[in-house]
Amino acid sequence: MATSDVKLIGSWASPFVIRAMIALKIKSISYEFLQETFGSKSKLLLQSNPIHKKIPVLIHAEKPICESLIIVQYIDEVWTSGPTILPSDPYDRAIARFWAAYIDDKWFPSVIGLARGQLEGEAKEAAIEQMSVGFVLLEEAFVKCSEGKGYFGGEKIGYLDIALGCFLGWIRVTEKMIGMKVIDEAKTPCLVGWAERFCADSAVKEVMPEIEKLEEFAKLLQAMYRAPPK
Amino acid sequence: MADEVVLLDFWPSPFGMRVRIALAEKGIKYEYKEEDLRNKSPLLLKMNPVHKKIPVLIHNGKPICESLIMVQYIDDVWKDKCPLMPSDPYQRSQARFWADYVDKKIYECGRKVWTTKGEEQAAAKEEFIGCLKLLEGELGDKPYFGGEKMGYVDVVLVPFYSWFYAYETCGNFSVEAECPKLVAWAKRCLEKESVSKSLPDPHKVYDFVLHLKKRFGIE
Numbered sequence: 001m002a003t004s005d006v007k008l009i010g011s012w013a014s015p016f017v018i019r020a021m022i023a024l025k026i027k028s029i030s031y032e033f034l035q036e037t038f039g040s041k042s043k044l045l046l047q048s049n050p051i052h053k054k055i056p057v058l059i060h061a062e063k064p065i066c067e068s069l070i071i072v073q074y075i076d077e078v079w080t081s082g083p084t085i086l087p088s089d090p091y092d093r094a095i096a097r098f099w100a101a102y103i104d105d106k107w108f109p110s111v112i113g114l115a116r117g118q119l120e121g122e123a124k125e126a127a128i129e130q131m132s133v134g135f136v137l138l139e140e141a142f143v144k145c146s147e148g149k150g151y152f153g154g155e156k157i158g159y160l161d162i163a164l165g166c167f168l169g170w171i172r173v174t175e176k177m178i179g180m181k182v183i184d185e186a187k188t189p190c191l192v193g194w195a196e197r198f199c200a201d202s203a204v205k206e207v208m209p210e211i212e213k214l215e216e217f218a219k220l221l222q223a224m225y226r227a228p229p230k
Numbered sequence: 231m232a233d234e235v236v237l238l239d240f241w242p243s244p245f246g247m248r249v250r251i252a253l254a255e256k257g258i259k260y261e262y263k264e265e266d267l268r269n270k271s272p273l274l275l276k277m278n279p280v281h282k283k284i285p286v287l288i289h290n291g292k293p294i295c296e297s298l299i300m301v302q303y304i305d306d307v308w309k310d311k312c313p314l315m316p317s318d319p320y321q322r323s324q325a326r327f328w329a330d331y332v333d334k335k336i337y338e339c340g341r342k343v344w345t346t347k348g349e350e351q352a353a354a355k356e357e358f359i360g361c362l363k364l365l366e367g368e369l370g371d372k373p374y375f376g377g378e379k380m381g382y383v384d385v386v387l388v389p390f391y392s393w394f395y396a397y398e399t400c401g402n403f404s405v406e407a408e409c410p411k412l413v414a415w416a417k418r419c420l421e422k423e424s425v426s427k428s429l430p431d432p433h434k435v436y437d438f439v440l441h442l443k444k445r446f447g448i449e
Contacts (some may be wrong), residue, residue: 051331051364066324067330077319090306091292097299102280137280 004053007059008029009045011038012209013217015166016068022162025203027082038220052062069100072162086159092145093159097154098164099141106146107134111167114174117222124178132182138164139188146190150197154194165198167207235260236288238266238274242438243448244337245297246285247389247428254424255380256308259278262346298329301385314382328368328375335361342441344400345448355401359408366412373418384419390430391416395432396439 008024008031010017024031036042036055048057048064058065058074065074076085087093110130113119119127145152145160152160175181181189199208209217237253237260239246253260265274265284277286277293287294287303294303305314316322337359342354365387369375394405394413406413413423417424443449 060320063320065320066327070323070326070330073326074319076325077322090303091289091294093306094294094299094303097302098296101296101299127286 001051005061006104008032008034008035008056009034009042009059010056011036013214014055015170018076018169018207018209019068019162020056020071020165021207022073022157022166022203023085025207026085026157027075029075029079029082034225039224065128067087069104069163072159076159079188084158085153085155085162087153094112095141095145096158096160096163099138099145099152101165102134102137103167107131107138108167110134111170111174114178115170115218115221116225117177117218118225125149128178128180128182132187132223135188135191139191142190142194151194161194161198165204168195168199169209169211169214172211173218176215177218232242232419233258234288234290236286237261238263238265238271238277238286238288240265240284241430242392242435243284244389244393244423247392247430248297248385249285249287249304250428251301251385251388252304252314254428255312255314256304257311258304258308261337270429298333301382305382310380314376314380314385316376325376325382326381330363330364332365332383332387332390336387340393340397343397344443345446347449351401355403356385358397358401359403359405362409362412366409369380369415374415380419380422380425384409384415388416388419388425391420392429392432392435393439396436399436400439 006029008017008020010020010033012035017055021033034042034044036045041053045055045057046053048059049055049066052066056066056068056071057070060074060078065071072085087096107130110127113127114124114131141160142152146154149155149210151157152164157165171182175183182188183195185192198204235253236256237246239250239262241264250262263271263273264274265271265285270282274284274286275282277288278284278295281295283295285300287300289303289307294300301314316325334360335379339354339358343351343358346354370375372378374380375387394416398404420429
């Protein structure tokens with residue numbers, strides 16, 4: 001398949017884009033990566049995702065697919081010769097989707113406020129609490145889904161590993177910012193091991209951004225969000 | 231082995247209606263359990279400890295939560311009858327996209343229409359109609375979002391039709407005047423028993439909304 005047949009519009013720092021990159025790596029798909037400029041949106045992005053105007057957007061044979069989890073499922077369904085990403089059992093699939101939705105709808109909003117440095121005092125404490133509670137739930141989910149193996153997906157990385165693991169770089173940056181660990185040996189021992197395993201995986205390590213680069217980028221984000229009130 | 235299917239639900243919930251339609255389309259026999267949301271049953275709290283919300287599908291004792299996930303699960307398990315998702319991966323991605331859009335926009339925008347007034351309500355109405363027009367555009371000239379037959383997006387969106395009368399009356403506007411093709415589509419879906427038996431009478435929904443407004447002190 002020609003490289004130009006598959007394009008990914010995104011940014012190296014976005015966990016949602018990283019999801020798509022990991023999925024493409026798992027399936028050994030070559031693609032052209034189109035880096036968006038921070039602070040502006042390209043014409044191609046606005047044309048390909050006119051409704052949400054967000055990254056990532058996968059363009060396959062000139063047809064756009066939007067929303068990171070939808071992209072990951074698409075990749076899994078189109079390129080069937082590589083390792084599978086979604087579980088094969090319908091119930092396991094429903095569980096994986098449930099936790100991915102939880103991550104996006106409940107857990108991520110609490111983290112984004114912290115990462116953007118927008119929160120102070122009580123609001124900050126509440127976000128930290130929400131993030132920690134989320135991890136304890138995800139630790140329990142890990143124990144159930146992994147069935148004693150190394151990943152949410154069992155023997156290998158799967159949908160839920162990708163859905164959560166994409167945030168690991170940002171989680172490290174946030175931990176440094178707030179001065180405490182949220183994935184720690186005491187409360188989430190399984191996730192500690194999982195995080196190391198995930199980041200070391202061949203499909204992940206090349207696309208996971210370096211912490212130092214992310215910290216620099218975080219400063220840019222914070223400056224943007226702390227800008228004078230509108 | 232006979233399947234044991236239980237649905238924990240609340241009659242006006244559009245999310246619950248989606249699951250009722252999917253189960254009916256597939257001809258699945260199930261036990262419907264009405265929840266009192268002010269006094270949630272121990273079963274609900276046990277089956278959905280994370281969100282404590284309805285609907286919850288319990289299949290042979292195992293819970294599945296979140297309506298979109300439940301509809302996809304029903305489609306996956308009972309795959310030989312009335313498939314709801316398209317078979318082509320690109321069309322599947324588009325179906326998921328629009329279902330996600332409905333979830334992100336329709337419930338919240340609709341809710342703002344009946345819970346606010348004045349300028350806030352005017353803005354909510356405009357946004358709500360905008361979302362419906364976008365969906366109407368996506369429908370185009372097809373009889374259903376799924377094409378010739380009802381599919382995933384149809385099942386996900388049509389429950390909100392039962393709330394249109396409530397939105398219209400609270401917001402003083404007509405969905406049919408703004409989006410005639412969408413209303414025609416909804417009426418087409420209602421010709422199917424799986425839909426007509428799953429949606430409550432819109433006047434009952436409106437009475438329920440009035441009751442909620444009174445309870446929450448919204449004029």
